[in-house]
Amino acid sequence: MKGIKLTDVLKKYTMVIALVLVIIFFYFTTEGKILFAQNINNLISQNAYVFVLAAGMLLCILTGGNIDLACGSVVCFAGGLGAVMMDREMNVWVAVIAMLLCGTIIGVWQGFWIAYFKVPPFIATLSGMYAFRGLSNVLLQGYVVGIRNTTFLNVFGGGADCYIPDFMGSANFNTTCMVIGIAISAIYVIVILRNRISAKANGYEVEALPSVIVKTVIICAVVIWLFYKLANYKGIPTSLIWIALVLLIYSYITTKTTMGRYLYAVGGNEKATVLSGIDSRKVYFFAYINMGLMAGLGGILTVARATQAQPTFGQGYEMDAIAACFIGGASAYGGEGNIFGVIIGAVLMGVINQGMSIMGTDANYQKVVKGLVLLLAIIFDVMSNKKKK
Amino acid sequence: MANVLLEMKNITKTFPGVKALDNVNFQVEEGEIHALVGENGAGKSTLMNVLSGIYPYGTYEGDIIYNGEVCQFQTIKDSEKKGIVIIHQELALVPQMSIGENMFLGNERGKKNAINWNETYKEADKYLKMVGLSESSHVLIKDIGTGKQQLVEIAKALAKNAKLLILDEPTSSLNETDSKALLDLMLEFKKQGMTMIIITHKLNEVVYVADKITVVRDGATIETLDKHTTEIDEARIIKGMVGREITDRFPKRENVTIGDINMEVDNWTVYHPVYTERKVVDNVSLNVRKGEVVGIYGLMGAGRTELAMSIFGRSYGYDIQGTLKVGGKEVTLKNPREAINAKIAYVTEDRKGNGLVLSNPIRVNTSLANLTGVSSHGVIDMDKEYQIAVEYKEKLKTKTPSVEQNVGNLSGGNQQKVLLAKWMFTDPDILILDEPTRGIDVGAKYEIYCIINDLVAMGKSVIMISSELPEVIGMSDRIYIMNEGKFMGEMRASEATQENIMACIIQSGKGE
Numbered sequence: 001m002k003g004i005k006l007t008d009v010l011k012k013y014t015m016v017i018a019l020v021l022v023i024i025f026f027y028f029t030t031e032g033k034i035l036f037a038q039n040i041n042n043l044i045s046q047n048a049y050v051f052v053l054a055a056g057m058l059l060c061i062l063t064g065g066n067i068d069l070a071c072g073s074v075v076c077f078a079g080g081l082g083a084v085m086m087d088r089e090m091n092v093w094v095a096v097i098a099m100l101l102c103g104t105i106i107g108v109w110q111g112f113w114i115a116y117f118k119v120p121p122f123i124a125t126l127s128g129m130y131a132f133r134g135l136s137n138v139l140l141q142g143y144v145v146g147i148r149n150t151t152f153l154n155v156f157g158g159g160a161d162c163y164i165p166d167f168m169g170s171a172n173f174n175t176t177c178m179v180i181g182i183a184i185s186a187i188y189v190i191v192i193l194r195n196r197i198s199a200k201a202n203g204y205e206v207e208a209l210p211s212v213i214v215k216t217v218i219i220c221a222v223v224i225w226l227f228y229k230l231a232n233y234k235g236i237p238t239s240l241i242w243i244a245l246v247l248l249i250y251s252y253i254t255t256k257t258t259m260g261r262y263l264y265a266v267g268g269n270e271k272a273t274v275l276s277g278i279d280s281r282k283v284y285f286f287a288y289i290n291m292g293l294m295a296g297l298g299g300i301l302t303v304a305r306a307t308q309a310q311p312t313f314g315q316g317y318e319m320d321a322i323a324a325c326f327i328g329g330a331s332a333y334g335g336e337g338n339i340f341g342v343i344i345g346a347v348l349m350g351v352i353n354q355g356m357s358i359m360g361t362d363a364n365y366q367k368v369v370k371g372l373v374l375l376l377a378i379i380f381d382v383m384s385n386k387k388k389k
Numbered sequence: 390m391a392n393v394l395l396e397m398k399n400i401t402k403t404f405p406g407v408k409a410l411d412n413v414n415f416q417v418e419e420g421e422i423h424a425l426v427g428e429n430g431a432g433k434s435t436l437m438n439v440l441s442g443i444y445p446y447g448t449y450e451g452d453i454i455y456n457g458e459v460c461q462f463q464t465i466k467d468s469e470k471k472g473i474v475i476i477h478q479e480l481a482l483v484p485q486m487s488i489g490e491n492m493f494l495g496n497e498r499g500k501k502n503a504i505n506w507n508e509t510y511k512e513a514d515k516y517l518k519m520v521g522l523s524e525s526s527h528v529l530i531k532d533i534g535t536g537k538q539q540l541v542e543i544a545k546a547l548a549k550n551a552k553l554l555i556l557d558e559p560t561s562s563l564n565e566t567d568s569k570a571l572l573d574l575m576l577e578f579k580k581q582g583m584t585m586i587i588i589t590h591k592l593n594e595v596v597y598v599a600d601k602i603t604v605v606r607d608g609a610t611i612e613t614l615d616k617h618t619t620e621i622d623e624a625r626i627i628k629g630m631v632g633r634e635i636t637d638r639f640p641k642r643e644n645v646t647i648g649d650i651n652m653e654v655d656n657w658t659v660y661h662p663v664y665t666e667r668k669v670v671d672n673v674s675l676n677v678r679k680g681e682v683v684g685i686y687g688l689m690g691a692g693r694t695e696l697a698m699s700i701f702g703r704s705y706g707y708d709i710q711g712t713l714k715v716g717g718k719e720v721t722l723k724n725p726r727e728a729i730n731a732k733i734a735y736v737t738e739d740r741k742g743n744g745l746v747l748s749n750p751i752r753v754n755t756s757l758a759n760l761t762g763v764s765s766h767g768v769i770d771m772d773k774e775y776q777i778a779v780e781y782k783e784k785l786k787t788k789t790p791s792v793e794q795n796v797g798n799l800s801g802g803n804q805q806k807v808l809l810a811k812w813m814f815t816d817p818d819i820l821i822l823d824e825p826t827r828g829i830d831v832g833a834k835y836e837i838y839c840i841i842n843d844l845v846a847m848g849k850s851v852i853m854i855s856s857e858l859p860e861v862i863g864m865s866d867r868i869y870i871m872n873e874g875k876f877m878g879e880m881r882a883s884e885a886t887q888e889n890i891m892a893c894i895i896q897s898g899k900g901e
Contacts, residue, residue: 256769258764262760268747268749272742275725276758277702277725
């Protein structure tokens with residue numbers, strides 16, 4: 001029992017290993033360009049919406065493989081709403097709150113039908129996908145609406161200055177960024193240590209020490225490396241803060257809260273959950289309201305990044321979010337999946353996109369590759385589950 | 390001596406880390422019914438899976454000699470071609486298809502791309518007659534009861550030209566009448582020369598039907614008993630299974646005083662949720678006192694589960710009428726949460742379907758019905774949750790390396806213990822246990838009975854629903870007898886015998 005088996009490690013971290021291999025592959029095919037500071041920065045900024053939407057999508061998928069097809073359209077509608085408001089010189093924070101509220105209300109609308117009227121999520125959200133795409137067009141009247149509000153752009157990762165300003169250091173190296181990176185690693189190590197000590201004190205099972213050390217060292221190394229790269233460019237993009245915030249909150253919800261537990265339970269066995277005195281309708285409702293909120297935030301990040309809103313924005317975003325979840329190991333039947341997996345899934349897709357873009361691969365072939373990667377990930381998941389039995 | 394039809398020689402099958410079968414030898418003669426008995430996880434099903442090719446040749450060691458030749462089955466199809474057909478415990482029928490379609494699924498009549506439906510249904514009717522079913526083969530599977538579905542499975546096996554029929558727990562979901570009919574059918578087939586292997590937990594069936602009994606324990610065959618040379622009764626078989634003689638199958642209850650009435654149900658009537666005209670529970674009244682075990686005996690389909698679930702926060706049924714009093718006060722429980730808050734627990738008969746989240750660990754399942762008990766403001770205290778899971782694991786003697794083990798990996802008996810732990814953690818005063826020992830082995834059953842005794846010793850009330858007569862009589866203080874949605878009688882356990890309970894039911898059938 002004690003020994004760590006190589007095959008088990010491989011199975012557990014398949015997608016991490018796949019990610020590393022893909023990065024190595026692109027490192028050689030792009031002559032190292034994929035790891036340029038600027039490209040890493042772009043990878044984060046361009047894919048901010050994937051992380052945010054996938055976090056919301058994960059909750060829906062956990063409840064039983066349910067998805068939200070409407071979130072791409074909601075991104076467009078919420079983003080468009082904010083753009084129009086700011087275009088009319090309204091207060092930027094009012095606009096931000098309106099966008100988040102807009103997403104949440106749409107989540108309530110869809111969640112209500114799904115949870116309390118048992119409308120299949122696929123159909124309820126397909127309806128939303130059409131309706132909010134149409135409404136986006138109506139709202140924007142078919143035009144592009146530009147965003148000039150610099151506060152908005154700076155805070156949500158658009159324009160030229162959407163970075164945490166450097167308080168110290170030199171012109172070419174963002175010292176603040178580096179310090180933050182090191183601080184995060186230090187905090188991580190402290191938290192791991194404290195948890196381990198208190199677990200041991202209480203006599204709980206703890207993970208074998210070597211594996212903890214290896215994991216911690218790898219994670220810290222990746223964090224420090226990432227912030228070193230960012231420091232060499234312009235520093236921490238503000239979108240990264242939003243991504244981190246969302247991932248932290250949702251990681252907490254899924255692992256530590258009762259509602260998070262209910263999401264897994266409903267997806268694992270809804271009948272047993274209901275008979276345990278849990279109202280499964282509330283659980284579905286919660287998942288879709290959250291998805292709506294995240295779609296609202298996704299809208300903010302999308303229009304900020306583009307510094308404008310267009311009626312075509314957000315098309316296919318729902319599929320990116322779904323793919324990130326499934327590549328990250330979420331079960332298509334519900335009850336299994338986690339935020340860490342979502343991160344890996346989203347990064348993997350982002351790296352593949354960017355790597356191929358740098359290589360100059362035709363955009364259509366990029367889609368082919370994305371599709372195949374998704375299929376491969378699921379095949380692998382099914383295979384490894386089979387072997388378990 | 391008849392011909393040896395099947396011989397499995399020195400079969401060893403290892404799974405990663407576990408030796409599931411260790412040098413097993415097993416012989417079946419032509420024309421006999423051979424019972425394979427053993428506790429859960431003893432290796433019976435593994436052995437049959439080796440035989441039928443589910444574990445293909447090469448993944449195990451040893452030889453299978455069938456009809457005088459060594460066989461190397463790669464798939465189930467290979468073994469079926471030879472006439473070895475296995476009927477699994479879980480029925481493999483498609484509810485939306487007709488009997489005929491199901492019977493020839495994968496074995497279609499006619500040409501490859503043109504199924505001959507006339508021939509299909511004609512043949513299906515022929516095999517249905519052989520198993521004594523009068524239904525037309527056009528009837529959909531979902532419209533017939535489980536007893537008849539089991540017969541369809543057998544007819545399906547016959548249609549494959551079975552020479553050696555393996556039945557894995559064929560009666561586990563049948564009531565006593567249907568079980569009896571099935572066993573009689575087996576005896577009838579035997580007369581016609583069919584050879585059968587039956588795996589079952591119900592020892593009275595073994596005694597009734599088997600010519601030979603092979604006992605499997607811990608992946609090895611312990612002994613083979615021959616009905617014609619040795620006297621066989623249930624105690625003798627149990628001795629082989631557990632390696633000791635269980636003199637008391639039911640632990641004694643000591644120092645339990647029966648107190649006041651804890652829960653009372655009056656004139657309880659429940660209608661079927663789909664066929665809303667039909668009364669599933671008809672004007673039932675019952676009560677249970679503190680420290681008392683009340684048994685509800687009835688066959689499957691008598692309305693026992695429906696009664697229990699309708700009491701438990703109306704989780705079953707339509708237009709529920711009647712009054713429910715808990716602790717002397719009348720209450721209306723609109724959903725399971727309210728029932729749990731009223732200190733009622735319902736431990737389902739369907740562990741896997743309604744009870745446990747199999748993909749989650751023991752820890753998570755233990756706390757599921759009372760997550761607020763290990764959390765504050767919606768945040769779970771993981772340490773506390775872990776401690777509680779460990780506490781119940783030790784209290785109920787759940788066999789598992791860790792509470793982080795997924796429940797799906799546990800044996801039936803241990804799953805049942807996790808389910809009990811989950812409900813005990815809600816701190817109920819009244820526990821409704823629905824078939825608490827179904828499909829679990831003798832040793833685990835005894836442990837479950839001990840847990841029930843501990844519960845009533847703490848002053849809790851237990852309602853135990855069961856279709857096993859010895860269990861009802863052995864464990865209850867008082868027994869209600871239920872049939873066709875009605876209570877047919879009530880008796881003290883001291884007065885109850887198998888005969889007068891059965892008489893009570895038979896009488897009710899004649900009364901209408």
